[in-house]
Amino acid sequence: MxxxxxxxxxxxxxxxxxxxxxxxxxxxxxxxxxxxxxxxxxxxxxxxxxxxxxxxxxxxxxxxxxxxxxxxxxxxxxxxxxxxxxxxxxxxxxxxxxxxxxxxxxxxxxxxxxxxxxxxxxxxxxPVRPCLTNALPNRAGGLTVLCDMGANPDVEVDDMVRFAQMGSAYARVVLGIEHPRVGLLANGTEDEKGSNFTKACFPAMKAAVPGFVGNCEGTDLTSGNFDVVVADGMSGNIALKATEGAAKFLLQELKGAFMASLGTKIAALLIKKQMREIKAKLSGDAKGGAILLxxxxxxxxxxxxxxxxxxxxxxxxxxxxxxxxxxxxxxxxxxxxxx
Amino acid sequence: MxxxxxxxxxxxxxxxxxxxxxxxxxxxxxxxxxxxxxxxxxxxxxxxxxxxxxxxxxxxxxxxxxxxxxxxxxxxxxxxxxxxxxxxxxxxxxxxxxxxxxxxxxxxxxxxxxxxxxxxxxxxxxPVRPCLTNALPNRAGGLTVLCDMGANPDVEVDDMVRFAQMGSAYARVVLGIEHPRVGLLANGTEDEKGSNFTKACFPAMKAAVPGFVGNCEGTDLTSGNFDVVVADGMSGNIALKATEGAAKFLLQELKGAFMASLGTKIAALLIKKQMREIKAKLSGDAKGGAILLxxxxxxxxxxxxxxxxxxxxxxxxxxxxxxxxxxxxxxxxxxxxxx
Missing domain, CATH: 3.40.718.10 (Isopropylmalate Dehydrogenase)
Incomplete structure (x- = not known):
């Protein structure tokens, strides 16, 4: 071509x-x-x-x-x-x-x-609001698409429906997931959970987003239970950065643990290759960047x-x-x- | 007594x-x-x-x-x-x-x-809205107070000011931090960042919350740069659960890494005690629970x-x-x- x-x-x-x-x-x-x-x-x-x-x-x-x-x-x-x-x-x-x-x-x-x-x-x-989108590694060994990651701190219900449709298209085209499971980011997975805004989004997404499963929560960025997590840019950005912060925190704790004694320093050497792989997985370098859909x-x-x-x-x-x-x-x- | x-x-x-x-x-x-x-x-x-x-x-x-x-x-x-x-x-x-x-x-x-x-x-x-509050371990080796963690998905500017004042009192009384640094959870640390709602909260918190530093972001739940992170119950819950999810994900990755070969299994034995300490720190059991302020x-x-x-x-x-x-x-x- x-x-x-x-x-x-x-x-x-x-x-x-x-x-x-x-x-x-x-x-x-x-x-x-x-x-x-x-x-x-x-x-x-x-x-x-x-x-x-x-x-x-x-x-x-x-x-x-x-x-x-x-x-x-x-x-x-x-x-x-x-x-x-x-x-x-x-x-x-x-x-x-x-x-x-x-x-x-x-x-x-x-x-x-x-x-x-x-x-x-x-x-x-x-004009459609551009939706900042990326895929994060999850516990099921796959990737979960997060949108919007921060382009639009304030949005309307219709914007959220379009974010979901765009994120779903991204999951299909880029990740090859035939029927992406789409979740609405809220403070719990039950149907009745959420803010007034996400409660208004719920029926609109149910009506217009193929594969819409319902509410998901912060843990579902990495749980693997959803292929696409949809949020306004404020919540999406907070979830993304909280995830990054937690990973940073845990890697720092591990670094301290590996330095604790001669025994743990030997452990660090023995698991060096695997630790490097985990860090690479978390760094996001492998994906290059987030896309504006x-x-x-x-x-x-x-x-x-x-x-x-x-x-x-x-x-x-x-x-x-x-x-x-x-x-x-x-x-x-x-x-x-x-x- | x-x-x-x-x-x-x-x-x-x-x-x-x-x-x-x-x-x-x-x-x-x-x-x-x-x-x-x-x-x-x-x-x-x-x-x-x-x-x-x-x-x-x-x-x-x-x-x-x-x-x-x-x-x-x-x-x-x-x-x-x-x-x-x-x-x-x-x-x-x-x-x-x-x-x-x-x-x-x-x-x-x-x-x-x-x-x-x-x-x-x-x-x-x-009536004051009760604010669900807890302290999470941070990278500076201390604790960061998060409020509201999920009691109130929808709040007003005045509620946020009270959450900040209550969270600050908690940091003083329970954690012994004399002058807590208070941050408003947003999509970036710059003053102009945030949603329409957090932008309205900013001047009100500046006027009425002692120790108010300004905006903070998801990474600041664990960065140690703030003693108190203030959010509506929706954002706070999303940040908390994203943090929990990321920790779970990383611990699962580590488990896999430690099982990779004989060498990494030996590494797991050598660092067993430290890994147990890290898990205990993350589990929240040491604090018992979140408090309704x-x-x-x-x-x-x-x-x-x-x-x-x-x-x-x-x-x-x-x-x-x-x-x-x-x-x-x-x-x-x-x-x-x-x-």
Whole structure:
């Protein structure tokens, strides 16, 4: 099939551009059918493109920093890597975009330039809210999709229904789960549990989301009882970060335990390989980043503290999403999308 | 000082009454200055009281099950252990109540019979919402107070301010933290982060909560950067359960890692003691249970899947809270309480 062209942000994230460049090289080596549009400062991307056959440069003099106000930054830094990359997708100069930059700025720029799907409501076409989505490892040995992970702190019932439909499409297309089991994140699994808001979402999701099982709770991010956990961006983000925090806490406790005595230090050596595997599983580097669903293009957001492995996998995952037709599949999974 | 009298629910929780009875015995042995009012079926509590000098029986023919509708159960099962225990506190027949029963039923019965503090609003006295509170181990080697953990899925800004004041009093009185650092649970630590609701809470908490630092995020349940994390019962419950789920997931992964080969099995033996300590730290048994703040009495709720150790520690913790004057301290820490 024809090449997929992924735009990669050389200055996205907290690490030096060299980390991103090394990640791009690794991705190019792993997949001969991708091309990369490297976006960033002229002196970096031009040199890199000159040295690599399948790389083209997109010069971006501005950088949006992690602590910039997202919407203001997107409006004023029109020549930033994030804005130019999103415009490149719109113009058809790239099929997908990967950056480890600010989630807020990525969401704002993608909404403005990659543009969301629209649905008919109140006599006019409204934009779909982009839904930040990723898959986390679970206790059943599989992956559980969490959406929204933080793009939309305040949402309406209809948004939650669309998040569920989009998350379900992601589970089908990206994870290959034929009939995803979808749960609504609440404070208990019983039907009557929840806040006034989730209680209003429940019947709407039951009516419009295939595979809707009912309420789930915080433990179900990792229980394996659900393939898709649906939440507003506030609850989803809190659940995700509480999970990350708990993993960090436990790994620190383990580190202390392994240092306790000569015997435990020997134990650490004996189980070193397995511990490394567990840490890799938890790090998220293997997946590369979270995807913004609901847009007319593939936009993947990596973790700010990125790595060569994460950039490589994020770039490859972006290309895979294009090949799998994720954008079309997501659009088709939602009710009432008007093109 | 005079004895503290703790009412303990013999039929609360998923375990057999014998687990609770063993826990009471262990608590009586550990603290010679407590008396226990054992509430439950006549044949169990009368026999137990006859055999123990510092135990009195309170016969309760009804049992509220975990899957009963909480409010309906409290209204119809007037002779249940939970209702009779809460009425015993009101009548002055017990200083505190410990049960591993249904959180919903405990909250409903305590609100009805132990009665919450009241504040003046709109020309009349309104009841304070009870706030479910506990302390979780953090990465700094201390404890972080989480409130509300799930008693109130829907709250107002004023409720959040009171939760913060109550949680702060708990941190001072129970954990001995002189100036607790209080955070508002949001989707990021920056001031401008949050949902419309938490954005409305921010200035109110800044104005009325001593030690208010600002927003915190899910990772801060365990980061040690905050002594008190304040949330509505929905977000707080999601954060708590996501943390529990992540710990469960990681412990399962470790179990698998330790079983991988002969070498890792030897590692498991060498680090057995430390792993047991980590599990004990995570289990919550050492704290006995979560406390309902905002009431005119000490009400402690244990984990449904309780243990002898948890019942012992819950009973002792309830007595300690009485001795420390937690109820009066919480009342004094809140603005505008009218007695």
């Amino acid at each position: 024809s090449n997929v062209r992924v735009c990669v942000d050389v200055v996205g994230g907290d690490e030096k551009p060299q980390v991103v460049l090394d990640g791009i090289e690794a991705a190019l080596a792993a997949d001969p059918d991708i091309e990369v549009l490297a976006v960033g400062p002229a002196e970096i991307v031009n040199l890199f493109a000159a040295a690599h056959a399948r790389v083209e440069a997109l010069e971006a003099p501005d950088i949006i920093a992690m602590d910039d106000d997202p919407i203001r930054a997107v409006m004023t830094k029109r020549k930033s890597s994030i804005v130019l990359a999103c415009r490149a997708i719109k113009k058809g100069n790239a099929d997908a975009f990967f950056s480890a930059g600010s989630t807020g700025a990525m969401t704002a720029a993608a909404t403005a330039y990659v543009t969301p799907f629209r649905y008919q409501a109140e006599g006019k076409k409204q 609901g847009l007319r293009g593939v936009v993947l957001i990596g973790h700010g503290a990125t790595s060569v492995e994460a950039v490589k996998n994020g770039t490859l995952a972006a290309a895979e999403a294009v090949r799998a037709g994720l954008v079309e599949n997501v659009a088709n999974s939602m009710d009432g999308i008007v093109l | 005079s004895n503290v009298r703790v009412c303990v629910d013999v039929v609360g929780g998923d375990e057999k009454p014998q687990v609770v009875l063993d826990g009471i015995e262990a608590a009586l042995a550990a603290d010679p200055d407590i008396e226990v009012l054992a509430v439950g079926p006549a044949e169990i509590v009368n026999l137990f009281a006859a055999a123990h000098a510092r135990v009195e029986a309170l016969e309760a023919p009804d049992i509220i099950a975990m899957d009963d509708d909480p409010i309906r159960a409290v209204m119809t099962k007037r002779k249940s252990s939970i209702v009779l225990a809460c009425r015993a506190i009101k009548k002055g027949n017990a200083d505190a109540f410990f049960s591993a029963g249904s959180t919903g039923a405990m909250t409903a019965a305590a609100t009805a019979y132990v009665t919450p503090f009241r504040y003046q609003a709109e020309g009349k006295k309104q 905002g009431l005119r009495g000490v009400v402690l709720i244990g984990h449904g899947a309780t243990s002898v150790e948890a019942v012992k520690n819950g009973t002792l913790a309830a007595a300690e809270a009485v001795r420390a004057g937690l109820v009066e301290n919480v009342a004094n820490s809140m603005d505008g309480i009218v007695l």
